[in-house]
Amino acid sequence: MIYIHQQAEWPSFTWAGDSISTTLAAVRHRQGRLVGRMEALGFDLQAEAVLRTLTEDVLKSSEIEGESLDKQQVRSSIARRLGMEIGALAPVDRDVEGVVEMMLDATQNYAAPLTVERLFGWHAALFPTGRSGMTRIAVGAWRPPEVGPMQVVSGPYGRERVHFEAPEAERLPGEMAAFLDWFERRDGTDPVIRAAIAHLWFVTIHPFEDGNGRIARAIADMALARSEGSSQRFYSMSAQIRRERAEYYAMLERTQKGGLDITGWLDWFLGCLDRAFDGTEEVLRHVLHKARFWEAMAGEIFSERQRAVINRLLDGFEGKLTSSKWAKLTKVSSDTALRDITDLVDRRVLEKENAGGRSSSYRLVEPTRGWRVKAT
Numbered sequence: 184m185i186y187i188h189q190q191a192e193w194p195s196f197t198w199a200g201d202s203i204s205t206t207l208a209a210v211r212h213r214q215g216r217l218v219g220r221m222e223a224l225g226f227d228l229q230a231e232a233v234l235r236t237l238t239e240d241v242l243k244s245s246e247i248e249g250e251s252l253d254k255q256q257v258r259s260s261i262a263r264r265l266g267m268e269i270g271a272l273a274p275v276d277r278d279v280e281g282v283v284e285m286m287l288d289a290t291q292n293y294a295a296p297l298t299v300e301r302l303f304g305w306h307a308a309l310f311p312t313g314r315s316g317m318t319r320i321a322v323g324a325w326r327p328p329e330v331g332p333m334q335v336v337s338g339p340y341g342r343e344r345v346h347f348e349a350p351e352a353e354r355l356p357g358e359m360a361a362f363l364d365w366f367e368r369r370d371g372t373d374p375v376i377r378a379a380i381a382h383l384w385f386v387t388i389h390p391f392e393d394g395n396g397r398i399a400r401a402i403a404d405m406a407l408a409r410s411e412g413s414s415q416r417f418y419s420m421s422a423q424i425r426r427e428r429a430e431y432y433a434m435l436e437r438t439q440k441g442g443l444d445i446t447g448w449l450d451w452f453l454g455c456l457d458r459a460f461d462g463t464e465e466v467l468r469h470v471l472h473k474a475r476f477w478e479a480m481a482g483e484i485f486s487e488r489q490r491a492v493i494n495r496l497l498d499g500f501e502g503k504l505t506s507s508k509w510a511k512l513t514k515v516s517s518d519t520a521l522r523d524i525t526d527l528v529d530r531r532v533l534e535k536e537n538a539g540g541r542s543s544s545y546r547l548v549e550p551t552r553g554w555r556v557k558a559t
Contacts, residue, residue, distance in 0.1 A: 187439050188350050188387055198446040206453045217460055221417040231470045236416045237261050241286050244400050244421035247428055252279050281308035289401040290416055293408035297366050309394045320392040328352040333389050346436045349389035358388045374410030378403045379452035387439055423459035473497045488513040489523055496547050503544035
């Protein structure tokens with residue numbers, strides 16, 4: 184098997200511009216309209232949209248690699264780093280902080296040059312303990328020769344299927360120097376096409392022992408931010424890749440086992456990006472829904488606990504809200520939690536979902552039913 188990086192002309196990628204020109208033009212047009220539409224929102228709505236998008240991006244990029252992060256920790260970490268006020272912030276684990284730090288550096292500082300030192304910093308942030316699971320790895324450094332061939336495999340032990348084998352460790356300094364030189368050079372290639380190429384090129388080099396997929400997607404997001412000239416993120420490419428994970432890996436494998444014509448990969452990437460734009464409608468729906476709620480509540484007095492839990496519900500609370508969960512979230516007694524809830528039920532902000540007793544759960548009153556606050 185000859186991989187793409189073993190081709191004589193590597194990394195001189197080619198593609199059929201005519202076959203993707205229509206798709207590229209449509210994607211670029213939609214991208215411009217989307218960014219313009221979201222930037223027309225008020226500052227608070229725009230900030231909420233960015234927070235929601237970045238949270239989704241961090242969560243889904245990790246999920247692609249089989250890692251599940253705590254949503255509230257991710258949201259808290261992003262909000263704190265962006266200087267956003269979202270009430271009480273959840274304590275954040277070091278591994279969550281590292282993923283958030285990398286993603287924000289890529290997107291908020293998109294214009295800064297991508298360098299070896301910067302990549303090493305991202306990698307060190309992803310693995311703050313120097314381990315991937317139970318295995319110690321080289322952190323903030325290219326993968327060393329002694330770890331042997333870097334392979335992407337699947338299947339049970341002893342019967343693994345090799346999907347891809349990366350370049351030998353000895354090649355990495357030269358390979359990465361060529362990649363970084365290209366990434367910072369302006370050669371007339373459309374910026375969105377550059378994002379697609381950068382993603383493929385980096386993940387094919389596979390320069391680190393672990394974390395290559397997440398860093399490749401961060402680099403692609405950085406290139407997309409450059410294509411828009413904005414650090415504001417209103418769509419998540421990682422979230423869409425997560426939805427299409429099987430096809431993502433299949434397309435990578437086909438491309439990495441093929442020649443240097445990457446038309447197929449570019450076509451898939453553009454299509455995936457276009458579908459990622461669809462998620463912006465959900466983001467917009469969410470932020471407007473939340474804004475309408477608080478506009479309806481203007482003039483009403485809520486305790487800090489009540490406001491914090493209501494925001495959790497508006498942001499997509501997982502599971503059922505019960506008095507015991509309220510007590511745990513706000514660190515109060517069961518009696519205090521029940522008083523908080525009863526007050527909101529009396530004011531028709533919350534309603535009971537099921538029969539009484541210890542199993543009672545509550546939900547927000549939907550706007551179609553009216554958020555008319557009961558006079559007290």
